[in-house]
Amino acid sequence: MKKYLFILLLFAEFYSFGQVPIELYRQFNGRYNHTAIGNTLNILDNSLAGNFCEVLPQSSADLLLAPNQQIVGAYLYWSGPINPDVITEEQIDDMVTLNGNNIVADEIFTFTLTSSHRYFACFTDITDVVQGIGNSNYTLTDLDLGFILTSPYFCTSMGSSANQTNYGGWALSIVYEQDDLPYNQVSVFNGLDGVSSLNNYIPIELTNLNVIDDDGAKIAFLAWEGDENLANGESLFINGNQLSNAPLNPANNAFNGTNSYTNSDELYNMDLDFYSIQNNIAAGDTEALIELRSLQDLVMINYVVTVLNSQLPDATVQTEDVFLACDNKTIQVDYTIFNINSTEILPANTPIAFYANGILIANSITVDDILIGDNEVGTIIIALPDNIPTTFFLTIVSDDNGEGVGTVQETNENNNSSTPVQIDLLLSPFLISLPNIENCDEGYNTATFDLTKNEALLNIGANSIQYYTSYDDAVNQENEIDIPTSYLNTVDPEVIFIRVDNLNCYQITSFNIGTINCPPWIPSGFSPNFDGINDEFNIQGLLTIFENFELKIFNRYGTLIYKGGDELGFWDGKSNKGINNVGEQLPVGTYYYVLYLNDSRYQQPLTGWVYMNY
Numbered sequence: 001m002k003k004y005l006f007i008l009l010l011f012a013e014f015y016s017f018g019q020v021p022i023e024l025y026r027q028f029n030g031r032y033n034h035t036a037i038g039n040t041l042n043i044l045d046n047s048l049a050g051n052f053c054e055v056l057p058q059s060s061a062d063l064l065l066a067p068n069q070q071i072v073g074a075y076l077y078w079s080g081p082i083n084p085d086v087i088t089e090e091q092i093d094d095m096v097t098l099n100g101n102n103i104v105a106d107e108i109f110t111f112t113l114t115s116s117h118r119y120f121a122c123f124t125d126i127t128d129v130v131q132g133i134g135n136s137n138y139t140l141t142d143l144d145l146g147f148i149l150t151s152p153y154f155c156t157s158m159g160s161s162a163n164q165t166n167y168g169g170w171a172l173s174i175v176y177e178q179d180d181l182p183y184n185q186v187s188v189f190n191g192l193d194g195v196s197s198l199n200n201y202i203p204i205e206l207t208n209l210n211v212i213d214d215d216g217a218k219i220a221f222l223a224w225e226g227d228e229n230l231a232n233g234e235s236l237f238i239n240g241n242q243l244s245n246a247p248l249n250p251a252n253n254a255f256n257g258t259n260s261y262t263n264s265d266e267l268y269n270m271d272l273d274f275y276s277i278q279n280n281i282a283a284g285d286t287e288a289l290i291e292l293r294s295l296q297d298l299v300m301i302n303y304v305v306t307v308l309n310s311q312l313p314d315a316t317v318q319t320e321d322v323f324l325a326c327d328n329k330t331i332q333v334d335y336t337i338f339n340i341n342s343t344e345i346l347p348a349n350t351p352i353a354f355y356a357n358g359i360l361i362a363n364s365i366t367v368d369d370i371l372i373g374d375n376e377v378g379t380i381i382i383a384l385p386d387n388i389p390t391t392f393f394l395t396i397v398s399d400d401n402g403e404g405v406g407t408v409q410e411t412n413e414n415n416n417s418s419t420p421v422q423i424d425l426l427l428s429p430f431l432i433s434l435p436n437i438e439n440c441d442e443g444y445n446t447a448t449f450d451l452t453k454n455e456a457l458l459n460i461g462a463n464s465i466q467y468y469t470s471y472d473d474a475v476n477q478e479n480e481i482d483i484p485t486s487y488l489n490t491v492d493p494e495v496i497f498i499r500v501d502n503l504n505c506y507q508i509t510s511f512n513i514g515t516i517n518c519p520p521w522i523p524s525g526f527s528p529n530f531d532g533i534n535d536e537f538n539i540q541g542l543l544t545i546f547e548n549f550e551l552k553i554f555n556r557y558g559t560l561i562y563k564g565g566d567e568l569g570f571w572d573g574k575s576n577k578g579i580n581n582v583g584e585q586l587p588v589g590t591y592y593y594v595l596y597l598n599d600s601r602y603q604q605p606l607t608g609w610v611y612m613n614y
Contacts, residue, residue, distance in 0.1 A: 020109040022191035022204045022290075022304055028072060029314070029343045029411055030372060031181040034220055034274075034305050036261055037061040037138065038171030041080075041145065042268040045257055046166065047227035047297075055080075055148055055168045058141040065135055065176060073175035074130035075188065076103055077302055078140065079121035079224050079270075080168040082110070083147045092120050096170070097142040101129050109192035111300050117165060121192045121224065121302045130172070140170040165298050167269035171222045173303060183343030185210055185310035185411065194225075194300035195292050200233070204290035204301065210310045210411045211285040219243075219290075220274035220305040225298045226255030228265065233295030239288055241280040249273055254292075255299045274305075281308070313339050313346035313370070314411040315398035317418045320377070322394065324426045326505035329384040331423070335396050336377050339370040342411055346370040350408050353400035354382060356392045356423075360402045361385065390427060393420040428505040429460050434498070436511050440518035443544040445492035447515045451484040454511070464501040474499040474508045489513055517545055517599055525611035528573035528585065536570035537610060539595070543569060548598040553591050553610075561586065573612050588613050 039059035065071070078096055086092060094105040105122035112118045145168045175186050187209060193202050211217070219238065226234075231253035236243045244251035248258045248265065258265050260273040281288060292301065316338045323332040333354065339346040348369050354362040362382045370376050396418040399406035406413070434454045439447035451467050458465075467481040468474040469490070474497040481487055481496075493514030500507050520541040526534045542549060543566060553562035553571060561575040575581050595606040 019111055019193040019202075020191045022189045022193055022206075022301060024206075024208055025188045025190040026073065027188070027208065027341070028175050028184075028186040029310060029341050030177065030183060031179060032072065032175055032177055032184050032186045032307075033069075033181055034173070034175050034186050034218075034307050035065075036171055036173045036220060036222070036272050036305075037063050038077075038222075038259075038267075038270070038272050039140075039169060040257075040268045040270050041143065041168035041170075042166075045228045045268050046225070047229040055145045055166075058139055059170070060137050060139040061172070062137050063130075063135050063172070063174070065174070066178075068180070069176040069178050071127065071131050071134075071174060072177050073173075073188070074125070074127045075123065075173045075303075076126045076170065077121060077123050077173065077222055078143055078168075078170040079119065079192075079300075079302060080143065080145045081148065081166055082118040082120050084116055085147070092122075093144050094122055095142070096122075096140055098126070098129070098140050099133060099136065099138055101126075103129070107190070109190070109302070111192045111194055113165070113194075113196060113198065113298060119165075119192070119224070119300060121300070123190055123302075126172075130174070138172060143168055143170070165225055167225050169224070169267075169270040171270070171272055171302075173220075173222065173305065175305075182216065182309055183311040184216075185306075185308050185343065187306045187308075189304040189306075190302070192300055192302055194298060195294040196298040197294070197296050200295055201291065201293050202301075204292070204304065206288040206290060206304065206306060207286070208412070209286050209288060209306065209308060210312060211281055211283055211308050214278045214281050214283065215309050216307070217277045217281050217309065218274050218307045219277050220303075220307075221255075221271060222302040223255045223271040223273075224300045224302060225269050226257055226271050227269065227297050228253070228256040230297035231256070232297065233293060234297050234299065235293045236275075237289075237291040237293075238275075238277055238280045240291075243275045243277070243280070245273065245275055249275075255297070277306075310411060311344045312342065312409055312411045313344045313372075314342040314415070315339060315346050315350055315408060316341075316415050317352065317396045317398040319394065319396055319418050319421050322421065322423055324423075324504070326426045327428050329386075329388070329425060331382050331384065331425075332379060333382060333394070333396070334377070334379050335418070336375050337366055337370060337398055338375045340373055340375075341415075342372050345372065347408065350399055351401045351406070352378070353397045353402045354380065355395045355397065356384065356388045358395075359385075359388065361388065363402050390425040392423055394423050395420045426505045427502065428507045429458075429463055429500045429502045431458055431460075431498075431500060431507045431509040433509065434458070434511040436493075437513045438516045439513070440541070441515035441545045445515050446489055447513075449487045449489060449513050451481065451487050451496055451513070458498075458500065460500055460502075466499045466501075468497045468499065469494070471497055471508065471510075473497070487513075489515070517541075517597075517601065519602070520546070520595075520597075520606075522593075522595070522606065522608060523610070525613065526573070527613050529614045536572050537593075537612075538570050542595075546597045546599055550596040550598065552594045552596075554594070555586075555591060556589065558592075561591070586612065 041056045106124040109121045236254035255271045259267040320334040350366040352364040467484040
């Protein structure tokens, strides 16, 4: 329900001439036509003497479509006065029953004549319900207007003081399709607006029409509270021409309780009428002006339906996909041209224009005739001019020769443009050369490297970054380094390749990692007592790193007692030089060492004292 949309309107209308303008609700283009059924809940015309206030609990009408007439739209309307005790829109009776189906209003329209004379009309789309029932006797119940009989604002007497604007009724407006009909445009307009002795004139603008010729053109109305015996200045005009349908609807009493579909003059206080407007509308018209006048009778218009011959196509377009290539200003655009809201074939060779930021960049045409309700898929390759930026909005316009001019007359000339699509050309990320990374040799010319150490220098934001050990792997995205923050090199030096992805584009750069021999750390003492703790002269960063080192140990008398290299490992406190005690454990004491690293970075030997204790 949409009742909340009208609450403020209702309050605003209590002491003013309230109205809900008649506006376009929906259009049907094709082999369509319109009919209507409905019935009053009154037993007499309001303008007659007698108990005109009596309201029936229900009323019925028959829908009798031909077998080749298929329902495509069915809209239920019901209306009556507003109970004077109602203070909010929520209290209006917005639910009725039609053939056992509970129907709730999609919209509620209101009209205020005076502060104590207010009226409502409910509307809802019940296409599914009526399609399911089909031809039948339709009965509307549960429209509660019983307050008419009891309220002091209404039927206090049958004399001149009685309120003779009380009514109730319903109508079912039907749009149907029929294969042997001409191509028509059926337009449904909804609202609630009226004339009376207090407001003698209203104009109703019907817009978005399309008239090819006036053959068979007609207009239909649902009106409330028209009285047969009140014909004071009551008239109906279209485009300045007064309408009549004598004897049912004379020129001076257009709304007089009649049903043009059944040729009845007993549709008390409501009108279901249609008029031929074959000589009142012209080919090429896109608008029509309805004028309603009355010097006395209150007449409220609830819907207007036009049926106009309209055999025209309607070209619309939709961008389906745009394919881009890296660092390339040539794009592929896939699109679809539609002929949906149409009553005629869209011819082949209908022009199509392509714009980037409003600048024409390409033209094309439709290949084949596009049938009503059908479409054609197209593809175009466009080389963008140099003046088009890397980010732009692409718009496709159907029936446009590139100068804003179309070649096809359409049912709607204002819907040819596609929704603009933002295009960001694919640019490969720009990469700088990264510095090499050197780490201290951890043994056998290997080290653990954080390959991401200099990643921030690339300044590439959130783009994807991957690390590889070969260029081919980087191109094919194979054998990625899983943990680049802790990588153990396999050769020394080693080349590392970085792949940076930006959507479908990527760039590859590289840097080297390698080991260096860092200065060893020499302890000040050790205790070779075989307790498993500090049993050797453990010079850290020496073994398997300075593979050609030479260590010499001298006693305090300057006698060489030990000489060794990488192949012997750490000194364990035993002598391997001299004429005495070779191979034996040496005594506690301070010994002098000379360490030749034999590395180009370290030209001078490292010397010092080491204390050996047990």
